[in-house]
Amino acid sequence: MSTATPITLGESGLFDPSAPLAPSGNLGRRSLVNRFVQVTATAAALAAVAVLVIVVVGVAVHGAAALSLGFVVHNAQGLAGGGIANDLLGTLEIALAGAVIAVPLGILTGLYLTEFAGTRSRTGRILKLALDMMQGIPTIVVGLFVYGLIVIPQHKESGFAGAIALSIVMLPLIARASQEVLLLVPGSLREAADALGVNRWRTVLTVILPAAVGGLVTGAILAIARAVGETAPLLICDSIFNPTATSFNLFGGVPSVPMFIYQSYDLPLTQAVQRVWAAALVLMVFILLANLGARVVLARSRAKMGT
C-alpha cells in the first residue's frame, strides 16, 4: 500500500516517516484534488466576504434613500415621522453607563489574572472559566437576569437596568482583551521595576498599564461597539419609554436605536420601514467605524511596543 501513496498516513493519522518513498504514478489525480481544495477554500472565503458586502450594501442602499441630516438631529414625531436623535442619544447614554461599570471591572479582572494569579493557580483558572461562561450567556438571558434583579424590585423598566445588562455583556469581552494585552507587556519591564524596588501597585499604575493602554482602549471600544447593537437585553429591560422624547433620566425608560428598529419594522407604513433602514444604516456605520478605529489603535500601539 505504501507504493500507492507517497505520503503514508500512520494509524494516528500523522505522517509515517518509516514508509519507503516511491513514485506513485497518480500525481495527476493528487494535484487535481489539491487544486480542487484550494479553489473550494478560496471560494468559501470569497463567499463570506460577499455576504458581508451584500449585507452592508443592502443596508446602505436602502438606508441612504431615507437618510438625511435631519434624520440624525431631529427627534421622532408620531409613528413614522422625524428623526432618531433621541434614540441615538439614549443608546449612547445606556452604552456609556454600561461602559463606566464594565471597563474598570474588566481591566481589574484582567489585572488579577495576569499580575496576581499565577499561570497554574486554581483561582485564576476558575475565574477564566467563569468569564467564559459569562460570555456564553445568551444576551436574552442576561436581559431576564437583570429583569429579575432590578426591574421586578423597582417595578419599572429603566435605562439603568439596560445599562447593567449591557455591562454584563461587555465585562467578559473587556476582561479577556485586557488579559491578553497585559500578557503582551514584556516581563523584563516588570523585572526592571521589581529590581528598582518599586511597589507592585506603582509598577502596575506607572509601567504596566501605560505600556498596555493601546490594547486596553481597543478592547473597550470593541466591547462598546458590541453593546451598542445589542437588542435582546433592552427588549426585556428597557422597552417601555416615550419614543418621541429625549430622555436624560437613566432611571426611567430611555429610547435606543435597536429598540426603535425592533418596534417600527412591522408598522404598516412605508415611511416606517424606510426609517428602519436608515436607522440600521446609522447603527451599522457607527459600529463598523468603531471596529476600524479599534484596529487602528491596536496597530499603532503594537508598532509602539515593537511586537
Next chain:
Amino acid sequence: MSSTARLAPGRRGFRARRGRRARSAGKLGDRVLFGLCALAGLLVVATLADVIYQLANNATPAINQFGLPFVWHTRWAPNFKIEGAGALIYGTVVASLIALVLATPLGIAIGLFLSMMAPARVRAVIGPLVEMLAAVPSIIYGFWGLVVLVPFIYHLEPGLHSVLGFIPLFGTPSTTGVSLMTAGIVLTVMILPIISALSRDLFLTVPRELKDGAAALGATQWEVIRGIVLPSTASGVGAAVVLGLGRALGEAIAVSFVIGDVTQIHGSVFEPGSTIAAEIATQFESPVNNLQTAAMFYAGLILVVIAMLCSVAARSIAGRFDVSAGMLAKAG
C-alpha cells in the same frame, strides 16, 4: 522609547531614607490593588451564581406547575395555562444544527485559506472583513434576513425540495420563506466568523517544521492539511465549533425575525418554528398571565444551562488541545 522615562518614578526606591511609613504605604497600596482586583473577580463569579438564582427563583411557579416534563411536552398554550418547551427546544436544536452543518466546513475552509493559502496582502484584507461579519448587530441580520433573505429562500426552497425531497427533512416548501431553514442560514452567517477566525489561529500554531517536512517529502498542500494540520488541531477546531453552537443556541433577535414563531414541531425544515430565545423575545413584553412569564424564565434557565455547558465543554476540549500542541512542538 518611553519605558525608561516611565520607570523614572521607581528611582525614588533607591533613596535610602524612604522610611517605614513609605514602605508600609507601599504595602497598603499593594493590598488595595490586590483587593480591588480580587473583588472584581469575585463579582464575576457572584454574578454567574446570581444569574442561575434569579432565573430559578422567577421560574419557581412554572417549575412547580410543570416540573421536569416541561422539557418534552410540546404544547405551548399560555391561554390555557399549559406550557411545554419541547417544540421550542426542538426548534432551537434544529436551527442550530443547520447552522453548524453549514458553518463548520465553510469556517474550516476559510481558516485554511487565510492561514495557508492566501498571500500576505490578501490575508490582511480578507481576514478582518470576515471578522467584521461578527460585528454586524443581530437586529440588522434579523431585519435584513426578513426583507432580503426570506424572499431569496422562498425561491430556493422548491429547488432544494425537488433535489433532496426524498429525505423527509426537506419537505414541501413553505408558502412564505419564513422557516427553520432561513433561521439556520442567518445563524450560519453569524457563527461563521467565530469558527473561521478561531480555526485560522489554530492552523497558524502548527509548527512550520512539520508542514515543511511533509512538503519536502512530496506531499501536496491538501496532503499536508489532511495529514498534519487537521489531525494536530482537530480538538481545537472542535472547541471552536462548540463555541459557535453556544452562540447559535442563544441568538434571539435575528432568529425571531425569520423563523415564523410557530410553537409546534414540524418534520420539515421548510416549515416555520420557534426557538427558546426567539420565543422569549417575542412574548416577554406581553404575557397573558404570570405563569407564562415564569415559564419563560424556566425556558431561559434551560437555555443558560445548555449555553454554560457549551462554554465548559469548549474550554475542556481546548485545554486538551494546548497539551497536544505542546507535545507537537516538542516532537517537531
